[in-house]
Amino acid sequence: MNYPFVIGPIVLQDFTSEDELIDRCKEWNLLSNTATKPKTYLYKGYGLTLPCEIVGYVDNMTVVVQFENKQQHCIHPSYLKEMQTASFGQRGATASDTANPVDEVEEEIAELAEVAEVAKEIPKKAVKAKKQVVELPEDKLQMTAIVKEFTTVPNHFSDNDDEVIIYEGVSVEGHDLALDEVWSSHSATLKKLELQVGDRVSFEAKVVAKKLTQHPVKYKINNPAKMKKTTT
Known part of the structure; x- marks a missing residue:
């Protein structure tokens, strides 16, 4: 019917x-x-x-x-x-x-x-x-990136905005992915690293196509693990 x-x-x-x-x-x-x-x-x-x-x-x-x-x-x-x-x-x-x-x-x-x-x-x-959507691998990826910006986005379920980090200069080991920029939540775990704009970091994470609210960043890294500052 x-x-x-x-x-x-x-x-x-x-x-x-x-x-x-x-x-x-x-x-x-x-x-x-x-x-x-x-x-x-x-x-x-x-x-x-x-x-x-x-x-x-x-x-x-x-x-x-x-x-x-x-x-x-x-x-x-x-x-x-x-x-x-x-x-x-x-x-x-x-x-x-x-x-x-x-x-x-x-x-x-x-x-x-x-x-x-x-x-x-x-x-x-x-x-x-x-x-033109990038084909994203399903598995976690080994990545490096540079911290570009700390910002916030509205959270309609909370009185406080969500804190996020925007990264640039993204490189994925073993893959030729044109990601340009990615973002992640500025979690309590990441805050312990005391990251600053310009820091180069390496980490493992799964990348998903999810646009950051009010920002032209198309891809999110979910639950970045083993993140550390690096000089290379």
């Missing part, structure tokens, strides 16, 4: 890993800050309650969910979050009981028309960008 209300994505941005999916859902307030696994959501509308999972996104304001019949649908993350509440849809229930399903479909299509128009404008750019 196909659902007539579905607005499928013209260009779907995939998650590079389950970790990115979890992080993105936290940014969209669709997972708690302590969650370690993705979850199934409920799509409510047109007299239906359908389980669905998030499989990608068009942009930061449009997530893509997939129903059990494999149809994919664009939706605003805040709207999807609202659907998870028990009270969703109760307001105006009397009117909706007699509403024409076709009218409901047309209403949602109108609400998401802007999303569809934006998606139409970016397919070529998005496909080109996707082709």
Whole structure:
């Protein structure tokens, strides 16, 4: 059975890993800050309650969910979050009981028309960008880099911003990866090293494609281990 209300994505941005999916859902307030696994959501509308999972996104304001019949649908993350509440849809229930399903479909299509128009404008750019994504190894890598900057990024689940480090001059042993810059959390462990801008460091870490909020840094190093200062 196909659902007539579905607005499928013209260009779907995939998650590079389950970790990115979890992080993105936290940014969209669709997972708690302590969650370690993705979850199934409920799509409510047109007299239906359908389980669905998030499989990608068009942009930061449009997530893509997939129903059990494999149809994919664009939706605003805040709207999807609202659907998870028990009270969703109760307001105006009397009117909706007699509403024409076709009218409901047309209403949602109108609400998401802007999303569809934006998606139409970016397919070529998005496909080109996707082709240029660096193929990242799954294993931990031996790396060297130079500390470029200490900064902070907003954390919507905390009163304090998250502290991060941006690195430049990145080199990966045994791989020819054009990473340019990477970033990591400025964890308590790293703070013990008392790093300063300009320090060259070596470490082991897994690299994932995750853009730093409000900064043009595309790749993150997860849980850097054995980090030490080096002069070469």
